[in-house]
Amino acid sequence: MAVTFTLNGQKTSFDGDPDTPLLWVIRDEARLTGTKYGCGVAQCGACTVHLDGLPRRSCVTPIATVDGSDVVTIEAVAGAEADAIRAAWTALDVPQCGYCQSGQIMSAVALLQLVPRPSDADIDHAMAGNICRCATYVRIRQAIHDAAATLEG
Template sequence: MSVNFQVNGKPAQANAETDTPLLWVLRDELGMTGTKFGCGAALCGACTVHVNGEAVRSCQTPVSAVAGKKVATVEGLSKDNTHPLQVAWIKHDVPQCGYCQSGQLMSASALLAKNKNPSDTDIDNAMSGNVCRCGTYPRIRAAIKDAAAMMRKA
């Protein structure tokens, strides 16, 4: 079956079974390998993308659920690491192993799209579904606060 949708503002078409996880369509069919497979059960957040502006776990989202919708992946933040979150991530040396970072960035960007001045509690709640095995949570929080400040000034 063919499913039409947008990825990072461009038309996309998936030729997959309707129950195929969006994660595999993004990675295997469309070459968007920034989105990572972590647990396959929507528990770790490594596969987080946006569907119509909402953070979702692509490992558990069937491709049929995005028909006619807008999907954003980590590749869509910026091509040259100039998005405020990417700038702040680098400034605060957030990644260690880096595996969870695309999901962390996408959850953080969904938060900042709705809340330009998040408190620690807002950040903790928004990021609670993203697991970082390296434990860089304090740096993630600091980077989100920095990015929010940059976005408020822009």
């Protein structure tokens, strides 16, 4: 039975093993490679996407569970929060190696959509499980604060 969902604004179907992780459908079937494979057990955050507006680890999300859902990847995340996060990321030189950044950005955008003025505790909670091998956590937190301030006008 085919699973049908919206991927970055486009209706998409996958007719394969219903236990296939969403990550592999995104990367191998849709050829969108911005969402990264890191650990395969939802511990690093590199595979984070938005599923019906909320951050989700795509490496452990069976494709069968996204039937009828809206999935957004780093390639299509948009809006004021996404623009503010990208600008702050660039201004503070957040990325070093860059591998984790798509997952970090997806989690940060979702946070600002839910909590427009996050505290350090809000940021720590929302970003928990997003591992940065280069340890740019201080710049990530500052970039989220800066993006929030930008959105306030």
